[in-house]
Amino acid sequence: MEVIPGIHSVPGTRVSRIYLIEDEELTLVDTGMPWSAERVFKYIESIGRRPDELSRILMTHNHPDHTGSARNISRRSGAQVVAHRRDAAYRGGAYSISYMSRFKPPNVPLPFLRHTPVHRLLVESEVIPVAGGLRVIHTPGHTPGSVCYLLEREGLLFSGDTIFSDHGRVSRSMPFPGSDMTQYRQSLERLADMRFDILCGGHGSPLVGDASKMLRVLLEKKPQLPTWSEFIFKRMPARLLRRKRFSAED
Ligand SMILES: [Zn+2]
Ligand SMILES: [Zn+2]
Numbered sequence: 001m002e003v004i005p006g007i008h009s010v011p012g013t014r015v016s017r018i019y020l021i022e023d024e025e026l027t028l029v030d031t032g033m034p035w036s037a038e039r040v041f042k043y044i045e046s047i048g049r050r051p052d053e054l055s056r057i058l059m060t061h062n063h064p065d066h067t068g069s070a071r072n073i074s075r076r077s078g079a080q081v082v083a084h085r086r087d088a089a090y091r092g093g094a095y096s097i098s099y100m101s102r103f104k105p106p107n108v109p110l111p112f113l114r115h116t117p118v119h120r121l122l123v124e125s126e127v128i129p130v131a132g133g134l135r136v137i138h139t140p141g142h143t144p145g146s147v148c149y150l151l152e153r154e155g156l157l158f159s160g161d162t163i164f165s166d167h168g169r170v171s172r173s174m175p176f177p178g179s180d181m182t183q184y185r186q187s188l189e190r191l192a193d194m195r196f197d198i199l200c201g202g203h204g205s206p207l208v209g210d211a212s213k214m215l216r217v218l219l220e221k222k223p224q225l226p227t228w229s230e231f232i233f234k235r236m237p238a239r240l241l242r243r244k245r246f247s248a249e250d
Helices: 037-046 070-077 099-103 181-192 211-221 228-241
Strands: 002-004 007-009 019-022 026-029 054-058 080-083 089-091 094-097 116-118 134-138 147-151 156-160 163-166 169-172 198-201
Touching: 002 198, 019 037, 037 070, 054 070, 070 080, 070 116, 080 094, 080 116, 163 198, 169 211, 181 211
Parallel strands: 026 054, 054 080, 156 198
Antiparallel strands: 002 007, 007 019, 019 026, 089 094, 094 116, 134 147, 147 156, 163 169
């Protein structure tokens, strides 16, 4: 499914979104759950491209519903995994990402606990040479190394779990183990000062039109950050009543 020409949301990934940027080379933004690799490769073939044209995998952050298939996709396609240093760990002479590594669990070979090798670390404000330029914006808060990617030509923001869009609205993420809500608030203010019309969040459906304006309005109208109790008692029942597909944060 194309959000706009050349920017695809890989269909059939129910938990979190995987985006594909189609240019001379192919670029992925996030990789979904640990079983998503096959779906990504099939989709690439369905648009007449080849998996070996995939050159980079950009991570928005290190949560397993976004990094789950990165290791597998990278191994099979040769694509480089690219992430922010603050969501990566340095061990054995190389960087890798694993959300669970911050809690230091025993070394269990479960897909969610596996480390994904990182081939290149992002630099704040660098422009990745794809689709006319994709700017890296470090937006710590949801995780220390959360990153948004701004496609400047189109005014399109890939926002991971920093902000979402669903049902034509912009929303914010909930506090999560490892989140820093002071930094999160600052990151939101920074994003609200930018201009982007299209929002491609890590969950929910992409929003086309006035996205940064909607974020500014949200921050003015509801300066308090959302809480889990508000989500469970107000927003979740409303979603279920609307009978739309449930697409919560993590
Ligand atoms: Zn997350
Ligand atoms: Zn998520």
